[in-house]
Amino acid sequence: MAERVRVRAMMPPGHVRAPVYLRGKEGVIERPLGAFHNPEQLAYGLSAEKKPLYRVRFRMAELWGETAENPNDTLDAEIYEHWLERL
């Protein structure tokens, strides 16, 4: 069973790489990618610690509801662990 997660629905200022259209949406971990320097610090030339990064798979029905072209098509995106909550 793939691990279920939800993207945190936060709206912090500054450079973040969790797209707004995925915030608050639920998906499953497709694969872990290892740890990468946190772009939220890196973008400002700050020393950025490494954070675990995951590929998360969402169903189009979860993202777009009734208006999804095909509910079972999927979207994968890379989301940092501190943007995810386990379900």
Place this chain on the structure above:
Amino acid sequence: MPHDHPDHAHDHDHGLSPSGHPYRADNDEPLTYWQRMEIAVRELLIEKARVSPAEITAQIEVMDARSPANGAAVVARAWSDPAFKTRLLADAGAASREMGFDIGPLNLIAVENTDSVHNLIVCTLCSCYPRNLLGLPPDWYKTREYRSRAVREPRAVLREFGVDLPESTRIRVHDSTADMRYIVLPARPAGTDKMTEAELADLVTRDAMIGTGLARTP
């Protein structure tokens, strides 16, 4: 001589070329803030002897020389060599380096198209693209329209590219949001069993590796 045209006066406005086409506006708008910033930083680096103009030109030439032919060679190898394909799908960066492609620090993931799955690549936040393997991205890849519609209505976008997939095909869109770059391993076309790796590479288009196209059929 263009100005000898008998139908109008010599001092006509220059709205149309002699062949009747509108002139394109000159590209001489003032520099943007970021263009000035780039020039200033480049000139400082040269002044302080950190890089030479020749090195900058050489690097631009390296970037311009990369083309989708590199990616096509990787795809053709994967079609021809099942063990290589397994390695490509497990670690696309290592498999590309194995073929001699310098892909730098690129973290590459290959996603495979099959009879039942079609993959499409987009970067909604900016224009992430596997440049080291495919060269510079096409202009449309960077447009707001492609970036927003590819995640919202990928099937409609694909139809506009001439790819009309049945509802039974699962579409997987990949939004390149952070550190990974993606290349689609297109499905090998039918009727190519006897083709050499070099012949197969000719069937692999740039769009096939973005997912907005399919490999050519011979």
